[in-house]
Amino acid sequence: MRRVLHDLKIMILANLWIVPVVAGLVWALFQFVAPPPPMSASMATGTQGGAYRVFAERLRGELAKEGFELNLVPTSGSRDNLQRLLAGEPEVQIALVQSGLERQLPPAERAHLKSLGAIYQEPLWLFHRREVSLDRIADLLPLRLGLGGAGSGTRAASDAILEANGIAAERYPHSWQSSGGSKAARALMAGELDAAFFVGPAENALVRQLAAHPQIALAHFRRAAAYAARLPFFNQVTVGEGLLDLASNAPDRDVVTLAPVATLVVNDEFNPGLVPLFLAASREVMRNGTLLDAAGTFPSAEPRTFELHRDAEHFYDKGLPILQRYLPFRIASLADRYIILLIPLIVVMIPLLKAVGPIYQWRIRARIYRWYKYLRETDRKLHAGSLPAELENEIQRLERLEDELAAVEVPLSYSNELYELHMHLRYVIERLRALQQRRRDIPEQEGSSVVPTPDRS
Structure with missing residues (x-):
């Protein structure tokens, strides 16, 4: 036994040359392998209490299960989210953005943003006083109308609808106001506005309050198919009778409206290794669907607004990476990189290991020869x-x-x-x-x- 250990010692000493060689190879490969993704990021969330904020808080809870920290940054809405993503030194790496806003960006700025997919539909609601008769968009011209707050996603959606009807911004009547959200809702219920546009999910408390109001009605977009054909960032959505409020049977009939989608958008600072983690967490948040979205519908690669991130496309085609299906994200992401490191290392090590025997023989015989x-x-x-x-x-x-x-x-x-x-x-x-x-x-x-x-x- 002692002789065997002695021979083993000689063999190890004779092949110590391979240690610095392997160390050099590992160091060189580490220079080319991307480091593991960070375990924190910042997300622009919209206004406090808004639908974007609600989703972001639920997303943060899901990510926390994987040990990931998501910092939520309140903003004034979709347009503000875009500006923060495109800042020179952005404080956020990801945000929810309403589809359609991408049309307002020059190509150079759009190139810095990628989509992780649609998260949920956020319909465009046109509420009006019941004494007002609305059949077509042109009927809004003589009315007192709330267009949505300046720079808001609601304003972008209402402008798109009006523009499709040949009503340019410079032709807006003086009775139309850049008012939205709770301010426009209060004015509409008080009779200070005749109609107003709102954007938000069917679960939104403000939308349900307006729908249940006895003097407020929800407009029916009879030509929704035509709008959707011309404005591809809109989906045609049917709001069933009583969907918004069963007690007051609101709406009192099936109503068709248009819906942009809330889209997860990332900038160049977002680490690609986090894409599967965020999409898996978003899928869990949206697992049960919404009043308008069936369970399992979102997140979705369609409709496409910004260019779909390459890793997001892989997620929608193949699902989670294999290791992340069975291991915690942190461990799986490290293992992925070690495997990537291991493959070229094995390729290089095979001829080196083949040389161990002949070199060992030569070194031992050199002692004699x-x-x-x-x-x-x-x-x-x-x-x-x-x-x-x-x-x-x-x-x-x-x-x-x-x-x-x-x-x-x-x-x-x-x-x-x-x-x-x-x-x-x-x-x-x-x-x-x-x-x-x-x-x-x-x-x-x-x-x-x-x-x-x-x-x-």
Whole structure:
């Protein structure tokens, strides 16, 4: 067992070269692999108590289950959300934006924004006093009309409807007001306005209050199909009888209206790795649907307003990444990057690992073969007859080498080669000793061969 551990130690020491190589490869690959996404982001939410804020708070709750922190930034509405997304140093990375507002942006600004998909429908409601008769949009011209607050999504939607009817902004009557939200609702219920536009989901408290008011009626968009065909950011929506308020049976008949969609929009600062997380959380928020949206309908890639984010398109086509289906987001996102890192590392490591065996053999044998250099030099001198007359120094040098060789450690499987070197070294030493002995014997033989000449005198 001790011998096995010893051989293993030798093998490890002989292959330590691979450690800096692997470390260098890992470092280089980390330079090209994107870091894991941050675990926090900021979202523009619209006004306090509005539908955007309600959705954002529910979304924050779902994201918190994954340990993600979503900071909510109140704004004045969709247009303000767009401006914050496009700021030079944006404080937000994601926002809800009403479809249709993208038409007001120049192409250069639109290129910096991407859609994660539609989240829910937010219908355009045209409420009016019951004593007012409305059949077509042109009937609004003599009325006191609330268009929606300046810069609001409601104003953008009402402007689009009026423009489609040939009523340009410069032709708006003086009786039309840039008023929306609760202010316009109070004026309408008090009789200070004849009609007003509102945008919001059917669950919105203000919409339900207006629908239940005995002196307020909901306009029917008889030509909704024509509007939807010309303005693709609008959907045609049927509001069933009693849908808004069963107690007062509001509306008192099926009503058709138009609905833009609330769209999740991100800017260049939004980390692409967060796309599946946000869409999965949005799907959970909208799991039960709304009064107008069936369960499982949203989020949806359609209708498309801004260009759909590439990772969002993958989510709608394939669903969540495989690891995120079974692991918490943080762990899955790290694992994704390690897998990406591992693949090229394996590709590079395969030839390196194949080289481990030959390099190990070469390094172990190099411990043995380098001693043959001295034997070869001695052997060449021996054959060339160039060894000095005094061979003792050469013999002592080789014997010192023999002592050094005794301290060389090699694995058991290479011991035969080490012992062969011992034999070869001893063989050369013996040859040198034999040569040394012959050179000693020659003078003696020469001395003994002199025979005294007899004296013949």
